[in-house]
Amino acid sequence: MEKKKRIVIALGGNALGNTLSEQMAAVKITSKAIVDLIEEGCEVVVVHGNGPQVGMINNAMSALTREDPKQPNTPLSVCVAMSQAYIGYDLQNALREELVNRNMNNIPVTTMITQVRVDENDPAFNSPSKPIGHFMTAEEAKLAEEKYGYITKEDAGRGYRRVVASPSPAEIIEIGAIRSLVEAGQLVIACGGGGIPVTLQGNHLKGASAVIDKDFASELLAEELDADFLIILTAVEKVAINFGKPEEKWLDDITTDDARKYIGEGHFAPGSMLPKVQAAVKFADSKEGRKALITLLEKAKDGILEKTGTHIHK
Numbered sequence: 385m386e387k388k389k390r391i392v393i394a395l396g397g398n399a400l401g402n403t404l405s406e407q408m409a410a411v412k413i414t415s416k417a418i419v420d421l422i423e424e425g426c427e428v429v430v431v432h433g434n435g436p437q438v439g440m441i442n443n444a445m446s447a448l449t450r451e452d453p454k455q456p457n458t459p460l461s462v463c464v465a466m467s468q469a470y471i472g473y474d475l476q477n478a479l480r481e482e483l484v485n486r487n488m489n490n491i492p493v494t495t496m497i498t499q500v501r502v503d504e505n506d507p508a509f510n511s512p513s514k515p516i517g518h519f520m521t522a523e524e525a526k527l528a529e530e531k532y533g534y535i536t537k538e539d540a541g542r543g544y545r546r547v548v549a550s551p552s553p554a555e556i557i558e559i560g561a562i563r564s565l566v567e568a569g570q571l572v573i574a575c576g577g578g579g580i581p582v583t584l585q586g587n588h589l590k591g592a593s594a595v596i597d598k599d600f601a602s603e604l605l606a607e608e609l610d611a612d613f614l615i616i617l618t619a620v621e622k623v624a625i626n627f628g629k630p631e632e633k634w635l636d637d638i639t640t641d642d643a644r645k646y647i648g649e650g651h652f653a654p655g656s657m658l659p660k661v662q663a664a665v666k667f668a669d670s671k672e673g674r675k676a677l678i679t680l681l682e683k684a685k686d687g688i689l690e691k692t693g694t695h696i697h698k
């Protein structure tokens with residue numbers, strides 16, 4: 385029997401929506417796209433983002449402390465843990481239902497609370513870059529900086545957002561458990577929101593004030609699980625050079641050398657398309673035969689059938 389293709393999927397913001405009701409609706413569509421791949425005979429592991437959700441949770445927890453100073457502050461690492469459970473709950477339920485609907489209820493679905501070790505000396509701790517929470521106007525951003533001490537930045541032409549430190553993922557703490565579940569045929573959701581950032585202090589794992597990029601965490605997970613494919617699902621069908629300009633060109637199939645050249649020429653916006661292309665390049669370069677694909681959530685199946693998307697290979 386031919387070995388199943390192992391795929392790590394990174395789900396972007398449009399796969400989850402921004403609010404509780406949007407998320408409940410979005411995960412149904414997302415689950416269909418994921419189960420389509422399982423039906424095609426792939427073994428799938430799911431990673432999701434958490435930018436809007438972790439911002440929302442952090443705002444709510446901070447408001448609690450402001451209202452009642454006896455309530456201690458909730459660290460950002462705990463907010464990431466909360467976001468993994470909140471998103472995992474909806475996603476795992478929607479996946480379960482989709483599997484049952486297609487008579488595939490023999491596949492158990494598990495959300496793994498995942499910690500990811502980062503280096504406490506990572507320079508990213510000194511230059512916050514990861515957008516979280518809702519979009520703001522320039523005036524709202526200024527107010528949030530004054531009132532709450534937030535750092536805000538313009539996010540790829542879409543408005544202002546709070547930014548937090550985003551160190552590189554160095555080690556997935558629960559990788560052994562994730563691997564066991566995947567090998568046992570379970571559909572696993574892991575490294576949600578890039579993983580709960582922790583630093584190693586002796587034998588103790590200490591939560592870090594950061595949000596790891598889920599594109600980089602999914603790349604590390606794909607390497608660790610010896611996946612064949614890293615698929616990054618987002619809001620565009622393909623990656624473009626000269627994006628949004630009259631000479632815009634959508635890319636079908638590029639080598640990692642092409643991608644590095646385009647990165648150097650500044651074609652991909654930091655905080656949005658740049659980490660996706662960087663993660664795709666790292667994975668495709670990591671071992672012979674590994675490939676990456678960036679496409680629209682709804683086109684995941686067409687993507688693995690090589691009908692669409694931007695394919696990145698060595």
Ligand SMILES: Nc1ncnc2c1ncn2[C@@H]1O[C@H](COP(=O)(O)OP(=O)(O)O)[C@@H](O)[C@H]1O
Binds near residue numbers: 395398618620652657
């Ligand atoms: N060169 C590019 N090609 C395609 N999309 C780009 C490019 N540069 C920036 N983008 C933007 O990046 C977005 C994807 O990033 P983002 O929305 O942050 O991802 P996520 O799906 O992980 O939330 C696309 O929807 C598009 O608007």
Ligand SMILES: NC(=O)OP(=O)(O)O
Binds near residue numbers: 395396397432515
């Ligand atoms: N953690 C993370 O990368 O989240 P987003 O994909 O929502 O930005």
